Amino acid sequence: MVILPTIHFMAVAAALLGAIGWAQAGEPQPKGPATRVVTLHKIEIELDGRTGSLLRMRHPGPGTVVHTTAEHASLLDLAYPIEAFEPLRLASRYSREAKIAQSAGQVSVHWDRLGPSRSAFDLPGHVSATVTLKAAPDGESIVMACRVENHSPNRVRQVLFPDLLGLVPLGEAARTEFRTGPVLTKPFVELAKPATDRFYAVNPTFAEYTSTGKESTMAGRWLDLSGPGGGVSLFPKRHAWDTGPIVMLQYWEVNRRLRLMCVHYLELAQGAVWDSGEYWLTPHEGDWSKGIRPYRAWLQEK
Numbered sequence: 689m690v691i692l693p694t695i696h697f698m699a700v701a702a703a704l705l706g707a708i709g710w711a712q713a714g715e716p717q718p719k720g721p722a723t724r725v726v727t728l729h730k731i732e733i734e735l736d737g738r739t740g741s742l743l744r745m746r747h748p749g750p751g752t753v754v755h756t757t758a759e760h761a762s763l764l765d766l767a768y769p770i771e772a773f774e775p776l777r778l779a780s781r782y783s784r785e786a787k788i789a790q791s792a793g794q795v796s797v798h799w800d801r802l803g804p805s806r807s808a809f810d811l812p813g814h815v816s817a818t819v820t821l822k823a824a825p826d827g828e829s830i831v832m833a834c835r836v837e838n839h840s841p842n843r844v845r846q847v848l849f850p851d852l853l854g855l856v857p858l859g860e861a862a863r864t865e866f867r868t869g870p871v872l873t874k875p876f877v878e879l880a881k882p883a884t885d886r887f888y889a890v891n892p893t894f895a896e897y898t899s900t901g902k903e904s905t906m907a908g909r910w911l912d913l914s915g916p917g918g919g920v921s922l923f924p925k926r927h928a929w930d931t932g933p934i935v936m937l938q939y940w941e942v943n944r945r946l947r948l949m950c951v952h953y954l955e956l957a958q959g960a961v962w963d964s965g966e967y968w969l970t971p972h973e974g975d976w977s978k979g980i981r982p983y984r985a986w987l988q989e990k
Contacts, residue, residue, distance in 0.1 A: 722736065722737035724788050726795045728795070728821065728830045729824075729827060729828055729829070730747055730749075730828075730971075731745065731746070731747050731830055731971055732744075732745070732746040732747070733745055733821065735763075735786075735788060735795070735797065736758045736761060736786075737786070737788065738758070738785070739758065739761070739781050739782075739783050739784065740780050740783065740786030740788060740797035740798075740819070741758065741761035741762050741780040741781050741853075742754055742756075742761055742762065742852065742853075743755075743756060743854075747920075747971030747972075748973070749917065749918030749919075749972050749978075750858045750914070750918030750920060750971055750972070751858070751918070752856055754853075754855055756853060756854025756945065758781075760781065760853065761780075761781055761853060761854060762779060762780055762848075762852075762854075763819055764817055764819055764834060764847070764848065765777060765780070765847075765848035765849075765851045765949075766778040766779065766815065766817075766844050766846065766848070767844065767847075768842060768844055769842075769845060770809060773806060773809060776805055776806060777804070778802040778803065778805070779802065779803070779805065779851075780797070780802070782803035782804055782805055783799050785799070786798070787799075787800070793822055793823040794820065794822035794823065795820075795821050795822075796818060796819065796820045798817070798818045800814070802816070811842070814840055815836065815837070815839065815840055815844060816836075816839060817836045817837070819833070819849070826982050828970055828972070828982070829969060829970040830968075830969050830970075831969075832850050832966070832969055833963070833964055833967070834847070834964040835962070835963050835964070836956065836962045837960075838956045838961075839959075841958050843955055843956055844956035844962070845953070846951065846953055846954070847951075847952045847964070848949045848952075849950060849964050850922070850949075850950055850969070851949050852949075853945075853947045854945050854946075854947070855913065855946040855948060856944075856946075857876050857915065857944065858913065858915025858917065858918065858919055858920075859915035859916045859917055860915065860916070861874075861877060861944065862877050864913065864915045864919075865913070865915075866911070866912070866913050866937065867911065868897055868905070868906045868908075868910065868935070869905060869906050869908055871897060871905050871906075873895070875913075875937050876944065879895060879937065879946075880939055880941055881941060893938055893939045893940070894937060894938040894939070895936070895937045896934060897935045897936075897937075899935075906935060908923075908983070909923055910922075910923040910980060910983045911935060912976040914972075914975055914976050917973070918973045918978075919971070919972060919975070920969060920970065921968075921970045921972065921979030921980060921982070922948075922967060922969050923968055923982075924950070924964075924965060924966065924967050925968065925986060926965060934951040935948070935951070937949075968983070968986075970982050
């Protein structure tokens with residue numbers, strides 16, 4: 689586990705614990721009049737029309753990959769600490785005026801002003817962001833990219849993107865595997881705890897994987913979540929020697945859902961802009977060897 693500065697640890701903790709209430713919300717029912725559905729290649733994506741968050745993702749291979757409620761969906765999440773409340777977050781799920789634009793092979797979500805996790809504070813300025821999802825030229829993947837602009841005197845300290853909240857078991861939970869580099873786990877089993885276990889500090893429901901440093905567990909930065917019938921792969925188009933990101937997984941016991949976060953630490957000052965670069969997401973039939981093809985093709989281009 690990487691030891692983080694206090695501000696970073698609290699930001700991560702706020703992101704991980706902020707949606708605990710979801711565990712009492714019952715089964716997700718994302719369909720509704722305020723949703724936008726778009727298909728890129730064979731990937732069906734459903735976005736909340738108010739917040740712009742990802743409600744559902746489906747592909748003929750693995751079937752449903754993401755399925756969650758509007759209140760606890762995500763796509764983008766930021767750490768925005770202020771003196772009065774250090775764990776403050778800005779996120780898609782707290783926003784209410786997302787602008788969704790669709791064109792051939794692409795959909796974008798823009799937030800003029802990302803909403804805060806607490807409304808009791810008078811925040812100077814605002815932070816805007818745009819997430820773009822487009823069909824990749826390989827005919828099977830989607831390219832995810834994010835741009836954050838800070839129009840506030842407060843610094844943005846962390847960005848979670850992509851933030852896939854609401855991942856479901858792909859087939860049986862006990863046969864759904866997460867792999868990256870030398871790591872192979874079964875997160876829907878290994879991150880779950882007995883119902884009587886309340887010692888979260890001893891047995892956390894999240895895991896962290898790094899791509900740099902002595903404790904690197906993400907050689908190549910490619911990852912995959914697969915079940916017997918298929919899965920989904922993800923990787924950033926970034927050189928192996930570039931800094932970060934950290935990938936975190938979190939599990940909710942009651943709803944049996946998983947959250948996958950790519951964690952970027954930064955110091956985004958007023959007037960500054962952050963770009964994520966390209967993340968390639970590939971739902972696939974079969975095992976992980978099908979999902980790694982776009983990553984292998986990119987490496988062969990270098």
